[in-house]
Amino acid sequence: MSNEILRLEAVSKAFGGIRAVNDVSFDLRQGEIVGLIGPNGAGKTTLVNLITGVHRPSSGKVIFQGDDVTRQKPYMAARSGLARTFQIVQPFPEMSVLDNVAAGALFGGDPEGLTEAREHAREHLAFVGLDKIADQPASALTLPNRKRLELAKSLAMSPKVLMLDEVNAGLNTGEIDAALDLIRAISDRGITILIIEHLMKVVMTVSQRLLVLHHGALIADGEPTAVVNDERVVEAYLGEKFAKRLKEAGHA
Amino acid sequence: MMSRLGLALFALWIVVLATTPFYADNSIVRTAIMLAMYSVLAFSWNFIGGFTGYPSFSTAAFFGLGSYAGAIAQTHGVPMGFAWVIATVFVAAFAAGLGMILLRLRGHYFAIGSIGVVEVCRLVVSSWSGVTGGGNGLNVPLLMWAPDTVGAFFLWVMLGLMVIAFALTAFVDNHRLGFGLKCIRQNEDAADMVGVNTTFYKVSAYILSAFLCGTAGAVYASWIGYIDPTDSFQILLTVKVPVMALLGGAGTVLGPAVGTAAFVVMEEFVWANFLNWNRAILGIIIVVLIFFLPGGLLKISYRRMINRLKGRESAGAPV
Numbered sequence: 001m002s003n004e005i006l007r008l009e010a011v012s013k014a015f016g017g018i019r020a021v022n023d024v025s026f027d028l029r030q031g032e033i034v035g036l037i038g039p040n041g042a043g044k045t046t047l048v049n050l051i052t053g054v055h056r057p058s059s060g061k062v063i064f065q066g067d068d069v070t071r072q073k074p075y076m077a078a079r080s081g082l083a084r085t086f087q088i089v090q091p092f093p094e095m096s097v098l099d100n101v102a103a104g105a106l107f108g109g110d111p112e113g114l115t116e117a118r119e120h121a122r123e124h125l126a127f128v129g130l131d132k133i134a135d136q137p138a139s140a141l142t143l144p145n146r147k148r149l150e151l152a153k154s155l156a157m158s159p160k161v162l163m164l165d166e167v168n169a170g171l172n173t174g175e176i177d178a179a180l181d182l183i184r185a186i187s188d189r190g191i192t193i194l195i196i197e198h199l200m201k202v203v204m205t206v207s208q209r210l211l212v213l214h215h216g217a218l219i220a221d222g223e224p225t226a227v228v229n230d231e232r233v234v235e236a237y238l239g240e241k242f243a244k245r246l247k248e249a250g251h252a
Numbered sequence: 253m254m255s256r257l258g259l260a261l262f263a264l265w266i267v268v269l270a271t272t273p274f275y276a277d278n279s280i281v282r283t284a285i286m287l288a289m290y291s292v293l294a295f296s297w298n299f300i301g302g303f304t305g306y307p308s309f310s311t312a313a314f315f316g317l318g319s320y321a322g323a324i325a326q327t328h329g330v331p332m333g334f335a336w337v338i339a340t341v342f343v344a345a346f347a348a349g350l351g352m353i354l355l356r357l358r359g360h361y362f363a364i365g366s367i368g369v370v371e372v373c374r375l376v377v378s379s380w381s382g383v384t385g386g387g388n389g390l391n392v393p394l395l396m397w398a399p400d401t402v403g404a405f406f407l408w409v410m411l412g413l414m415v416i417a418f419a420l421t422a423f424v425d426n427h428r429l430g431f432g433l434k435c436i437r438q439n440e441d442a443a444d445m446v447g448v449n450t451t452f453y454k455v456s457a458y459i460l461s462a463f464l465c466g467t468a469g470a471v472y473a474s475w476i477g478y479i480d481p482t483d484s485f486q487i488l489l490t491v492k493v494p495v496m497a498l499l500g501g502a503g504t505v506l507g508p509a510v511g512t513a514a515f516v517v518m519e520e521f522v523w524a525n526f527l528n529w530n531r532a533i534l535g536i537i538i539v540v541l542i543f544f545l546p547g548g549l550l551k552i553s554y555r556r557m558i559n560r561l562k563g564r565e566s567a568g569a570p571v
Contacts, residue, residue, distance in 0.1 A: 073444075074444040078447035086445075092443075093439070095438065103431065103448075107432060114431060153446060
C-alpha cells in the first residue's frame with residue numbers, strides 16, 4: 001500500500017446514543033475508484049462528512065497524504081484537495097453556471113484572481129459539457145445538468161480525492177451512462193474517487209473495489225464480485241434474489 | 253458591477269450635496285448632512301445585510317458606541333480628529349469580538365441577537381454614569397466657528413465618509429472577499445465546501461459593516477454637541493438603515509445611496525407634514541418593500557415597465 005492517499009483509522013461518530021459510524025477503518029489508494037454501498041441510514045453520508053470535516057469524529061483518525069486531518073474544518077478540507085458533491089445538489093442559485101464553478105476554482109483551487117478563476121471554470125465546464133449554458137443562472141438548470149455542475153465545481157478545486165454522494169440518484173438510464181463516462185474520464189486524470197451509490201449496476205461497472213457499510217460498521221472491503229457474494233452483505237443489503245440473479249448472470 | 257452612468261450620477265449627487273452651503277439655507281444643509289450620514293450607515297449595513305445576507309440590526313449599537321467613544325475622548329481633551337479615529341478603532345474591535353460570537357447564529361436568530369446588542373449597549377451606557385454621564389447625557393466641546401462654516405465642515409466630513417464607504421463597497425464587490433460573501437449569502441454550506449473560510453469572511457463583513465458607523469457616530473456627536481443614551485441607541489435607527497439599503501437594492505453597489513436618497517427625501521418632504529403618522533408610514537414602506545420590491549429600486553426592470561405601459565395604451569386605444 002505504498003501509494004495510499006487517504007486512510008481512516010478506527011473512526012467512530014456518535015450522535016447522542018446513536019453510533020452512526022462505528023469503528024471504521026479503510027484506505028484509498030491513489031487513482032482508484034472505490035464504491036461505498038449500504039442500506040439507507042447505514043452512515044455513508046456521515047462517513048463523508050467525517051472525512052471532510054463537517055462532523056468531527058468522536059474517536060479515531062483521518063489521515064490524508066500522511067497528515068492527520070481529523071480536526072480540520074470543511075473549508076480546509078476543500079483547499080487541501082478533499083472535494084465532495086452533495087446528495088442533494090448545492091449550487092449558488094442566483095449565480096451564473098460559470099461563477100459557480102469559478103467559486104470552486106477561486107477558493108478551493110490555487111489562489112488566483114477572479115478573471116483567472118473564470119478562465120479555469122470555462123475549461124471545467126467544457127469538460128463536463130456545460131460550456132454552452134455557462135451564462136445561465138444555476139437555478140435554471142435541469143437535474144442532470146445540476147449534477148454535472150456539482151462535478152465541474154468540485155473539479156475546479158483541483159481535488160486529489162473526490163467523494164461523489166449519489167451523483168446518479170434521480171437520473172434515467174441514458175443520463176446514468178453519460179455520468180459514468182464522465183466519472184471514468186475524471187479517474188483518468190489521476191483523481192481518486194469514492195462513489196456512494198444505490199444502483200448496483202453503476203457500482204459494479206465502475207468500481208475497482210467495494211466497501212459495504214451496515215449500521216455504521218464496515219462489513220466488507222474488497223473485489224466487487226467477491227463482496228457481492230459475501231453472505232453478510234447479501235443478508236444486510238442485497239437480498240437473496242439479487243445474489244441469485246447475479247450468480248445466474250455469470251458474475252460469480 | 254455598476255454602469256458608467258450610475259457612477260456619473262453618483263458623482264453628480266455628491267457634488268449637489270457638497271455645494272448646498274453655497275445656495276441653500278441651513279435646514280437644507282442639515283438634511284444634506286443627515287443624507288450623507290445615513291448613506292454611510294446604509295453602505296456599511298450593505299456589507300453584512302446585502303452581500304452576506306445576514307439580517308443585522310446592530311447599526312444603532314455601532315453608531316451609538318462610536319458617538320460615545322468619540323465624545324468621551326473629546327471631553328478628556330483629545331483633539332476632535334483623533335477622537336474620531338479612536339471611535340472608529342474601538343467600534344471595529346467591538347464588532348470583531350462580537351461577530352465571532354454572534355455570527356454562529358443564522359437567519360432570524362442572528363437578527364434577534366443583533367438587535368439585542370443595541371439594547372444591551374444602551375443599558376450599559378445609561379447605567380455607567382461615572383464614564384458616560386448616564387441618563388444626563390454628555391456635552392461635547394463645540395466648534396467655535398460661525399454656524400454656517402460649522403455646517404459646511406460637517407457636511408464635507410460626512411460626504412468624505414460616504415465616498416470612502418462607497419469606494420470600499422465597489423472594491424469589495426470586485427474582489428475575492430465580495431465573491432466569497434455572495435457565495436455565503438446564496439448557500440453557506442456550499443461556500444464552506446468550495447473552500448471559503450466562512451467564519452473569517454463573515455466576521456470581516458461584520459467589521460466592515462461596523463467601523464464607519466462608529467466614525468459617523470463620533471462625527472455626529474461632535475456636530476450636535478450633546479448625546480444621550482436614548483438618542484444614540486435608537487431601535488428606530490437600526491430598522492431604518494436596513495430599510496434604506498433594501499429600498500435601493502441590497503447587495504448592489506449603488507443601492508444604499510439610491511435608497512437613502514429616496515427615503516430621506518420622502519421623510520423630509522412628505523412625512524414631515526404628517527407628524528403623527530410618521531412611524532405608520534415607515535411600517536407601510538416596509539410592507540410594500542417586502543411584497544412588491546424585494547430586489548429594491550435598482551433591480552426593477554424599468555424597460556419592461558415602460559413597455560407594459562405602452563402595451564396597455566395601445567390595447568386601450570382602438571375602443
